[in-house]
Amino acid sequence: MKNQLATRWIAVVVTGLMCGALNAANDRPNVLLICSDDMRPQLHCYGDPTVQSPNIDRLAARGTLFNRSYVQQALCSPSRISMLSGRYPTTTQILNIGPTLRSTMPDITTVPQYFKTHGYDCRSFGKVYHVGIDDDASWSVPAWHSKKPRYGAAGQRALVARRKEYAQKGITPPPKGKGAIFYAGPAFEATKLGDDELLDGDTTVHGIEQLREYAKIPEQPFFLAVGFSNPHVPWVAPKKYFDMYDCGSLSLAKNEFLPKGAPPFAATSGADFLWYGNVQSGPLTETFKRECLQGYLAAISYVDAQVGRLLDALDNTGLAENTIVVFWTDHGYYMGEHTWWGAKHNNYEGATRNAMIIALPNQEASGQMTDALVQSVDIGPTLVDLCGLPTNANFEGRSLKPLIEDPMESVNDAAFSWYPKRGYLGVAMRSDRWRFVRWTKKGKPTQYELYDQQNDPQNDVNVFGEKQHAAEVEKLKEQLENRFPIEEGR
Template identity: 65%
Template sequence: MRSLLSLLSFLVLGPSLLAAPPNVLFIASDDMRPQLGCYGDATVKSPNLDALARRGMLFQRSYVQQALCSPSRISMLSGRYPATTGIFEIGRTLRTTMPDITTLPQHFKNNGYHTRSLGKIYHVGIDDEASWTVPAWHSQKPRTSAATQESVRKFYADAKARGVEVPQRGKGSRTGAIPAFEAVDCADEDLLDGDTAVNAITQLKEHAKNPAQPFFLAVGFANPHVPWISPKKYWDQYDRSKFTLATNEFLPKNAPDFAATSGQDFRGYANVPEGDLPEPFKRECLHGYYAAISYVDAQVGRILAALEETGLAKNTIVVFWSDHGYYMGEHTWWGAKHNNYEGATRNCLIVATPDMKHAGARTDALAQSVDLAPTLTELCGLPASSGFQGRSLKPVLDDPATQVNDAAFSWYPKAGWLGTAMRTDKWRFVEWTKTGEAPVHELYNMEQDPENNLNVAGKAENAQTIETLSKRLREKFPVQEFKDPGPGVKKKGKGKKKQP
């Protein structure tokens, strides 16, 4: 159908007026909070992403729909809220709950695009075949040093010899043989993310041979997800004595006990001490995280350089997106997300088009990950999809002062409760619901308390605000009961195992 429309357009308009459809290069990073130079961080070394922001638009208030890898990615790639997908955990594929859905990349594929996934786009082992023209590709290179790989092999051999079953998480798990951070004396491509960049460059060179074929190329990096492991040269860029530690090392005050928690993936790693972390160790963690960001930044730079060298940049939309925020000491949480607070739900988002009207602009417009599906659809001139639930950000790209959203929404289940968060200009409001229980609320004044240190929902003067926000929230999203998918759900994803 697209080919026929292109032919008709050519016959009617002539070759001079027939523009080739834009390509899309979508780059994702795991667990990267907005801690880049272009977001105002003076310590991190991120020259390539900073350069992308200078030729694109940086969204300062972008939010994911759940602060957990798989649900966040499924929401973004489907263009649907978790309230619609029904997926709030890692394990199930999208088509478990929505078998007939058309995803964002699938919509492009159905309209003549070659779509391909390299690295972590959907969660590893929880992919979606229908989204891609060819099967998703994952590097088989390790994330760790040879010495650590040997430790993992010995760990499994010892467990097998003792007849011990290795748990998925905790100190006795596989991660117990892997350090939380490591500087590896190796080339970029010796580790997983560098190898992913090499493959992405190869794909771009292949696409350059057939510029008439539009593509949607998604490239996903595993860093800076714990373990924070990268080539030594990125560690050498930093002096950890100059790092600034979090100043709010306490839980959100007056918050419900079940809500003021966060998963701490890195606690199960080999070199992490029990209890409170000593300051030198905190600085090592930050060192590893900064180095991992710089490692990803360098890979992005290599890919963008290839885009220019192949001539594809002049007709390619570039999106850089991270799947959620992250905590590195704030609220006592390290290597963590897993909640509805600002630090967990705010992510990186940079969009650069070949014809940017406001290159280098920074916008305060509220943006959501579900907005990317309608945005890219409109930018590429594809027919709209009625299933996409977000709003196109094209008006913001045309005018950074424009607002298309009056709020951004996020979800998280905890202890049988389902929390729905609404981020407005002034407030972060969370309503927790559970069958048989009265709703529980959190309210944070984002103008006075941007780090969500004090829940003011219990103050009498905020009663009317809570009533107004609750009504507004539930007019858009009626109360939804959280349904636990049951034990063993994390084991249901099929695919190649993640490399250590």
């Protein structure tokens, strides 16, 4: 790895001298982007007293926590592509898992690619783009993925047994196609394996190794992305993380019902959870629900420990003195709310609100929380601004630097998210008080949802159509139409 990096550095120097891209490169901050899958903002630093997340909490203590951060789609691949490209899903035209970014925008320059063109060494470890849907042009070398298992020994045995059962019965497990058999495993497992014997721990090991290599060449600015697969179901972590939580004392959701008054097609989420091998076929028992919660929280704490190891490596190598750290999760998640488990797949608050923290070296206004509305597409412009690179007008977000300097500032009047549902395309606009959703489908009347985030933060009741909100609805319609007009043919 050392020789590869040295060779890359020589090539960058030559290129930089030719095009002037490396002026004062060693003065530019490095970037460490840490991504976590399916982690809603259920962390101690976000106000949850149950969750043990000391390492993410200490990152928040030295940076800025964005309390109202929203992804552009509550689905792994489109969300990641949107964040890493700095474009809305309606620009990338990727609203499903499968298509690569270059299939719709072959000449696009992504956020890490933009850093690469300005002299940065850019690398990816783990789940940054969706696994199998990467973008080689974004990185200086191809993305690295661990070959360590996602399950522990018991989970792997259960997976093999269920595969045999499917084969004997001639069952094709959902979803049909590549990788479908993975869902035959259990939804959670407290394994005897150690951190580094599992996929996320191994990703951490290699991320730390890369940081140590960077420390040997301080002249080389870097953009390093490290992505963790937890706490996406299956929730697999060493047993010590499960032991942090008393299963019997965990509180269940109080709104185990669908959003009232919502269009039936909109009030749905993914069925992924039901595919896992140990999920009960009938209604889930309270005991099983609490076991799921324990597994989810254990997976969060496992990721938190890996974040701590990366932060320690920054401190131990001296890189912390010149490295911006971003912690970002790809969307929200449901753990029993609205009857949905291990799910997202919609335009509601619980699916689209994510966790995001940005910490600068020796940040003056540190340890602060901002309630300003921010979006994942803002990350690219923010990093470009903080690192002193030329502004890229093609990025569709806005720099959050003003919020880092003063958490009471504002940069967005709304945040936007999309989701396709049964032929409809829904766009949600999250304003300071309201969640306003517009659903369009060719040949069908436009449908709307309206949720009062002040009095109904979990979107339990659709109040669109109530007379007292008529004037507000007209304002919201106009605001959304001015920003994102209804597409022709919809």
